[in-house]
Amino acid sequence: MSRRRRLLLTSVTVVGAVLFAVLALREASGPGPSGAGEECAPTELLEPPCGAWFGAFVPHTRDDLEDRVEDYEERVGRPLDIVYTYHDMSLPEGARREGQLLSPEEQRVGEDRMLLLSWESKWWGGTRAQQPMWKQIAAGELDRTVVDVQARRIKDYGERTGRKVFLSFDLEMDTRTPDNGTPAEYVRAYRHIHDRFGELGVDNVVWTWIITGYLDHAELFRSMYPGDAYVDWIGYNQYNYYRCHETGWLSFERTQTATHAWIRAHLSDDKPLMLSEFGTAADPARPGRQAEWYAQVPRVLKDLDGVKAALQWNHRDPGPHCDLALADDAAWDSLREAVADPYLNPPRK
Numbered sequence: 269m270s271r272r273r274r275l276l277l278t279s280v281t282v283v284g285a286v287l288f289a290v291l292a293l294r295e296a297s298g299p300g301p302s303g304a305g306e307e308c309a310p311t312e313l314l315e316p317p318c319g320a321w322f323g324a325f326v327p328h329t330r331d332d333l334e335d336r337v338e339d340y341e342e343r344v345g346r347p348l349d350i351v352y353t354y355h356d357m358s359l360p361e362g363a364r365r366e367g368q369l370l371s372p373e374e375q376r377v378g379e380d381r382m383l384l385l386s387w388e389s390k391w392w393g394g395t396r397a398q399q400p401m402w403k404q405i406a407a408g409e410l411d412r413t414v415v416d417v418q419a420r421r422i423k424d425y426g427e428r429t430g431r432k433v434f435l436s437f438d439l440e441m442d443t444r445t446p447d448n449g450t451p452a453e454y455v456r457a458y459r460h461i462h463d464r465f466g467e468l469g470v471d472n473v474v475w476t477w478i479i480t481g482y483l484d485h486a487e488l489f490r491s492m493y494p495g496d497a498y499v500d501w502i503g504y505n506q507y508n509y510y511r512c513h514e515t516g517w518l519s520f521e522r523t524q525t526a527t528h529a530w531i532r533a534h535l536s537d538d539k540p541l542m543l544s545e546f547g548t549a550a551d552p553a554r555p556g557r558q559a560e561w562y563a564q565v566p567r568v569l570k571d572l573d574g575v576k577a578a579l580q581w582n583h584r585d586p587g588p589h590c591d592l593a594l595a596d597d598a599a600w601d602s603l604r605e606a607v608a609d610p611y612l613n614p615p616r617k
Contacts, residue, residue, distance in 0.1 A: 280383045288309070295485070308614045313500045314432060314474050315576050320569055321415070321615035322607045323350025323579040324543065327593075333373040334355040337381075338537040340582065343594075345604040349616065350434070351377050352384045352544070352579050356392045357400050357410065360417045366392055369418045370425050371408050372567060378425075384434040384476065384544070384579070389448055389457070402449035408464075410564040415461055419468045426472030437461055439478035439544070441507065451491040455595065458494045478503035478544045481527035486534070493535055502531060503544030510560060511589035515549065520564040528572050540576040543569075550595035558595055559602035566609035576611070589593035 308318045324344075328336040333353070341347055346555040353374055369385050369607050370378075377383070389405060400410055422433060422510035436457050438444060445451055458477075464559065465473060477506045479489055482502035484616040491501070504527050508518040524543060569575055580603065584591040606612070 293581045295389050296462060297409065298311040304417045311429035312612075314434065315501075319383070319611045320575055321577040322346075322612045323352055323382070323577060323613070325350050325352040325579065325583060327583045331373060334377055336376055337350065343600050343604070344607060345612070348381050348440060350384050350579060351381045352386065352564035354386045354388065354501065356388050356390045357414050358391045358394060358398075359413060360421065360559070367414075369422070369435075370421050370488045372550075375425065375429075378429070378433070379432060382432075382434065383561070384436065386439050386478070387406075389438050389444075395428050397519065397597060402453035402457040406453060406460045408460065411464060413454055415464050416468060418463045420514065422465075422473060423470045425470065426470070428516045433472055434471040434476045434501065435473045436476045436478045436503070436544075439503075440480045440487040441492055442482070443477055445492075451488060454492050459498055462494070462498050472504055475536050476542065476544070478505065478542075481506045483526060483530055486530065488517055489531075489601075496536065496539070499536075499539065501540045501576075503542035504528075504531065505545035505581075506543070507517045507592060508548035509585075510551060511590075512549050512585060512587060512592075512606055517557070518551070519547070520548070521568045522563055522570060524572060532573065538574070541572070543575060543578040545581040546578060547592040549589060549598070555596065560608050562599060562602040565606040566611055 307433070308316060310316055324340060326333075326336045326340045333351075337348065337351055351374075354366075355369055356366045357569055360367045360369065365373075369387060370383075374383055374385075389400045389402065391400065400414075404410060405415070420479060421433070426432065440456065441448075441454050445454065448454070449457075475498060477494065477499045479485070479492075479502075506523040506527055508520070508523050509515050510517050523546070528541065548558055548561045567579070569578060582593045584593055592604060
């Protein structure tokens with residue numbers, strides 16, 4: 269059994285154990301704000317004081333990001349607030365888009381949307397010797413060739429446009445140890461990148477720390493949290509995998525609330541939270557089930573204290589039954605109606 273499958277199965281059993289905590293948190297927090305009649309201008313950390321941003325990861329190739337985002341927006345009936353993209357730590361001055369934070373395509377998409385850049389300590393397609401380790405990053409060995417170059421690209425983007433970006437370093441780091449290093453080495457690497465950006469005068473990054481959310485990794489979350497001074501937003505990635513990992517069918521509410529309650533109780537009671545990836549597989553035996561799942565999104569979000577962004581994952585994971593993309597017109601129509609809710613449409617200015 270794979271590590272990911274073991275994590276998923278264990279997490280399903282943990283959900284029931286924290287149900288009372290979820291209910292208590294919901295009782296204490298009350299309903300989310302409607303935004304009507306309130307001052308909702310985003311904060312310096314891109315947090316909407318009322319409601320929540322809606323975003324997505326949209327599959328794309330090297331140079332068609334703009335077209336794919338526009339196609340997605342047409343299907344969902346609205347502009348995206350946040351577009352999510354992924355990058356490795358290959359040499360950013362080369363021709364590979366994977367190694368360029370803020371590629372030309374991303375910069376054009378970012379003219380009208382916020383960007384969440386996921387930066388991974390990998391060299392996709394590189395040799396084993398080229399894979400960066402956390403201890404190397406923490407020691408500054410990648411500063412000159414990678415970290416400083418990316419920092420200056422982001423700084424230049426901010427100076428030209430006045431825009432900030434969400435930046436995540438090694439999302440789901442709880443699944444990357446021990447291959448990339450120890451939890452303590454991860455924390456040192458994260459803090460080194462954060463501090464190095466500061467030394468270079470980069471002030472347009474919103475630091476976003478993203479975990480899987482599997483609660484049997486709770487101790488890893490604690491030991492890998494860089495600290496409140498280094499994290500602006502906390503994100504987590506929870507799905508209804510269904511037959512992909514044989515979890516049984518999990519409602520949107522069940523995929524989100526237990527992890528949310530744990531974060532609020534054990535990591536931060538006030539950091540803005542992000543559902544940095546959410547989605548569901550389809551059920552071939554019940555074609556309308558995916559549409560029903562997405563219909564729950566606005567109601568559940570309003571009960572999740574401090575969740576200020578939700579990003580739909582419109583792609584597939586490896587393996588049979590692991591397609592998490594919207595499967596049919598009914599699912600698209602359901603998501604379209606869900607994200608038209610005023611709660612998911614706070615003003616950007």
